[in-house]
Amino acid sequence: xxxxxxxxxxxxxxxxxxxxxxxxxxxxxxxxxxxxxxxxxxxxxxxxxxxxxxxxxxxxxxxxxxxxxxxxxxxxxxxxxxxxxxxxxxxxxxxxxxxxxxxxxxxxxxxxxx
Amino acid sequence: xxxxxxxxxxxxxxxxxxxxxxxxxxxxxxxxxxxxxxxxxxxxxxxxxxxxxxxxxxxxxxxxxxxxxxxxxxxxxxxxxxxxxxxxxxxxxxxxxxxxxxxxxxxxxxxxxxxx
Numbered sequence: 001x002x003x004x005x006x007x008x009x010x011x012x013x014x015x016x017x018x019x020x021x022x023x024x025x026x027x028x029x030x031x032x033x034x035x036x037x038x039x040x041x042x043x044x045x046x047x048x049x050x051x052x053x054x055x056x057x058x059x060x061x062x063x064x065x066x067x068x069x070x071x072x073x074x075x076x077x078x079x080x081x082x083x084x085x086x087x088x089x090x091x092x093x094x095x096x097x098x099x100x101x102x103x104x105x106x107x108x109x110x111x112x113x114x
Numbered sequence: 115x116x117x118x119x120x121x122x123x124x125x126x127x128x129x130x131x132x133x134x135x136x137x138x139x140x141x142x143x144x145x146x147x148x149x150x151x152x153x154x155x156x157x158x159x160x161x162x163x164x165x166x167x168x169x170x171x172x173x174x175x176x177x178x179x180x181x182x183x184x185x186x187x188x189x190x191x192x193x194x195x196x197x198x199x200x201x202x203x204x205x206x207x208x209x210x211x212x213x214x215x216x217x218x219x220x221x222x223x224x225x226x227x228x229x230x
Contacts, residue, residue, distance in 0.1 A: 031216055040123070042203060042222040043158070058217070059115070090157065100146040100207045100216040105157040 003027065006091050006106035013078075013085070013113050021076045021109045023091035030096045032074035033103065036060060037088040046089075049074055050096060078111060086113045116141040118206050120221025127194050128229055135224045137204035138186040144206040147180060147187045148218070153200045161202075162189070194228045201225050 004025040013019045025032065031050045035043040045058030049068040063082025068074055074093075078085045088110050092103040117140040127133050139147075148163035164171045164178045164187065171178050175194075180187040191198055205218040 033217075035220075040222060042120070043220040045217065045219070048217055059219075094216045096216065100218075102148070102160045102163070103150075103158075103216065103218065105159070107157050 004091060004093050004104050004106040006089075006109050008109060009107065011109060011111045013111060015113055016080045018080060019078050019085075019111065021078070021089055021091075021111070023074045023076065023106060024072055025074075025093040025104070026072060027093055027095075027104060028071075029093035029104070030071070031094045032068065033092045033094075034058075034064070034066065034074070034076045035090045035092065037090055037108075043090065046076065085111055087111060116144060116206055116208065116219040118204060118219050118221045120204050120224060122224060123222065124225045124227070126227045126229060129194060129196060131194055133189075133191045133194055133198070133226055133228075135189045135202055135204070135226070136186060137188070137206075137221050138184075139206040139219075140185070141206070141208055142182075142185065143208045146207040146216075147178070148205050148207075149178060149189050150203045150205065150220075151200045152203065152223075158203060191226075194226075196228050196230060199226060199228045 007022045033048040034046040044060050047066040049055035065077045090108045091106045094103050120137045145166035150158040151161045152158040164180050175192045177190040201223045203223050204221040207218045
């Protein structure tokens with residue numbers, strides 16, 4: 001069953017703690033993305049990666065870090081430097097063949113900082 | 115960078131009526147414009163997209179129009195049904211941007227409610 005899997009679905013964190021969100025895809029897509037979704041603000045790009053061992057900052061990268069050691073995996077770490085980390089985080093992947101196309105999203109991870 | 119504005123933020127229609135959502139973009143180099151639908155508690159899913167060499171595209175009850183000169187594009191839903199109730203996001207991408215790949219900039223979303 002092909003798709004993109006995020007875990008955990010819900011996560012609670014104390015202030016000052018780092019937390020890592022997992023994202024795995026078995027669609028053989030080259031590109032992977034992390035978006036943050038807040039009410040009334042749409043989806044904002046945090047980081048994206050087009051190839052293993054390479055990634056670029058999106059519009060709101062401060063306080064976040066990523067790695068792309070495997071094609072299938074693109075974990076996101078929310079660090080203690082992120083001032084307002086409570087949000088819904090969406091991971092996505094896409095093929096780069098033939099130009100821009102559909103993003104396939106995971107089901108999301110909801111992070112709450114206590 | 116690209117900036118996408120989307121209006122209205124909420125839209126309420128009667129079942130069977132049409133709904134129109136409008137977006138404007140700032141980067142004249144953008145050439146790919148998808149629309150995503152997100153039902154409550156679910157992931158966004160692509161419903162239709164258009165590329166800059168096309169002015170209009172239709173898929174059953176859904177259509178998208180693009181005006182490159184004015185830098186705006188619109189989603190049209192005809193004969194709305196209760197299952198059309200969701201949040202709709204427009205987006206824009208410049209596939210020619212070096213290293214940009216499929217980097218999308220999204221609008222802020224429109225909450226569509228179809229009332230019986």
